[in-house]
Amino acid sequence: MKIAVIGSGGREHALLWKLSKQNEVKELIAIPGNGGTLSIASSLTPNGNSVEALADSIRSCKPDLVIVGPEQPLAEGIADTLMKSGIPCFGPSALAARIESSKVFSKELMRKYSIPTAEFEIFDDFDKLASFIRQNPCAYGRVVKADGLAAGKGAFVCSNDQEAIAVAKQLLVDDSLGAAGHRIVLEEKLFGTEASAHFWCDGEHFAPLPVARDYKRALDDDLGPNTGGMGTLCPAGHVSADMLSEIGETIIAPTLSAMQAEGCPYRGVLYAGLMLTDDGPRVIEFNCRFGDPETQVMLPLMQDNLIETMLSCIDGTLKTSTGSPAASGAAVCVVLTAEGYPGSYRKDIPLRTIENTGHTLLFHAGTTMKDGKLVSSGGRIFNAVGLGSDIETARLNAYQSAHSLLVSGLRFRSDIAATAK
Numbered sequence: 001m002k003i004a005v006i007g008s009g010g011r012e013h014a015l016l017w018k019l020s021k022q023n024e025v026k027e028l029i030a031i032p033g034n035g036g037t038l039s040i041a042s043s044l045t046p047n048g049n050s051v052e053a054l055a056d057s058i059r060s061c062k063p064d065l066v067i068v069g070p071e072q073p074l075a076e077g078i079a080d081t082l083m084k085s086g087i088p089c090f091g092p093s094a095l096a097a098r099i100e101s102s103k104v105f106s107k108e109l110m111r112k113y114s115i116p117t118a119e120f121e122i123f124d125d126f127d128k129l130a131s132f133i134r135q136n137p138c139a140y141g142r143v144v145k146a147d148g149l150a151a152g153k154g155a156f157v158c159s160n161d162q163e164a165i166a167v168a169k170q171l172l173v174d175d176s177l178g179a180a181g182h183r184i185v186l187e188e189k190l191f192g193t194e195a196s197a198h199f200w201c202d203g204e205h206f207a208p209l210p211v212a213r214d215y216k217r218a219l220d221d222d223l224g225p226n227t228g229g230m231g232t233l234c235p236a237g238h239v240s241a242d243m244l245s246e247i248g249e250t251i252i253a254p255t256l257s258a259m260q261a262e263g264c265p266y267r268g269v270l271y272a273g274l275m276l277t278d279d280g281p282r283v284i285e286f287n288c289r290f291g292d293p294e295t296q297v298m299l300p301l302m303q304d305n306l307i308e309t310m311l312s313c314i315d316g317t318l319k320t321s322t323g324s325p326a327a328s329g330a331a332v333c334v335v336l337t338a339e340g341y342p343g344s345y346r347k348d349i350p351l352r353t354i355e356n357t358g359h360t361l362l363f364h365a366g367t368t369m370k371d372g373k374l375v376s377s378g379g380r381i382f383n384a385v386g387l388g389s390d391i392e393t394a395r396l397n398a399y400q401s402a403h404s405l406l407v408s409g410l411r412f413r414s415d416i417a418a419t420a421k
Helices: 010-020 051-061 071-075 078-084 094-101 103-112 126-135 161-172 241-261 294-301 306-315 391-405
Strands: 002-007 027-032 065-068 120-123 142-146 155-158 184-188 193-202 206-208 213-219 223-234 267-277 280-287 330-338 360-364 367-370 373-376 380-388
Touching: 002 010, 002 051, 010 027, 010 294, 010 306, 010 360, 010 380, 027 051, 051 078, 065 078, 065 306, 071 078, 071 094, 078 094, 094 103, 094 241, 094 267, 094 280, 103 120, 103 184, 103 241, 103 280, 120 126, 126 161, 126 184, 142 161, 155 161, 155 223, 161 184, 193 213, 193 241, 193 294, 193 306, 206 241, 223 294, 223 380, 223 391, 241 267, 241 280, 267 306, 294 330, 294 360, 294 380, 330 391, 360 391, 380 391
Parallel strands: 002 027, 002 065
Antiparallel strands: 120 184, 142 155, 142 184, 193 206, 193 267, 213 223, 223 330, 267 280, 330 380, 360 380, 367 373
């Protein structure tokens, strides 16, 4: 089979790496890929940024399957366009992708169909929001979320009402995120332990992937601004097989039913960001694609045949299963970023690389080849993944790799998987 993977980050490198291990694969194409994917896939750069330009490039290479990594092409309808051209595409339709591309759609869907989530209100007027907060004070803080896609930077966990009002002003008045922040969701703050639960979905049936736990804040001890992800571990030891079954029954099954009822059946991988509260699991947010960097720790442990499973999601032949999926060992990912990320940062930092071993994997994220040399091209640069029989061993291996990759201009958190909760 010839398979194309859309995207340029560590998630896409991990997908290409996993696919390269499967006997059915004869050719891999990265669209466009990065400095690390060149060793396992050819690179194709679309002639333009539109969905149609992307689709034209894909049609030209005639793949047997296309896998979409990032959310933006899905929100813009790449799956719809390719399927109309007769090219199997793993990823939801644009209408179904609204479960991530519009926080308002997602939250209203959950309210309408009684899917457990945080209480919320929706605003597009700053004065009305500020008035609501003053009339309904909250001592323990709130969460403010931009409605649209913001590259993982549209959610703000505020410690008090004054901070929530200030963030809302940045979005609604100062236009800090542009159109993505013209409507916002004001949520109650949930308390508990977070988990990243991914499920294969074919519109009606679902099956779980190994559960991961991610670290979103930029600095140690979960301080600093939210990022796209500073590290992950898998499996998440605080999510038992019984808990995973409960998540499937109380969240995933009713969500798939709700999407069907709304005329946009969900096919692809559904990523539920969860808070495990004293009252049970609650949805923080849904994503319409594989998590990044969760994918980098899930895939090395999985025993699934990716191609077979993805095709069953596309054609509606997936079998529902609950409880823990088949997986082996443990994995920890440490993300190396440019100093300053998620704020301003410099690019073209000269990098060094390392080879994969039996207990370490390196996935490139923001890298490129320039004048024959490997340099940085983004904020998140490397994903150093350690493998082991347990989280502690995997963590040790991940940090050994991270230290080997560290050069001037890069940084990483030192507390990823310091506790397995």
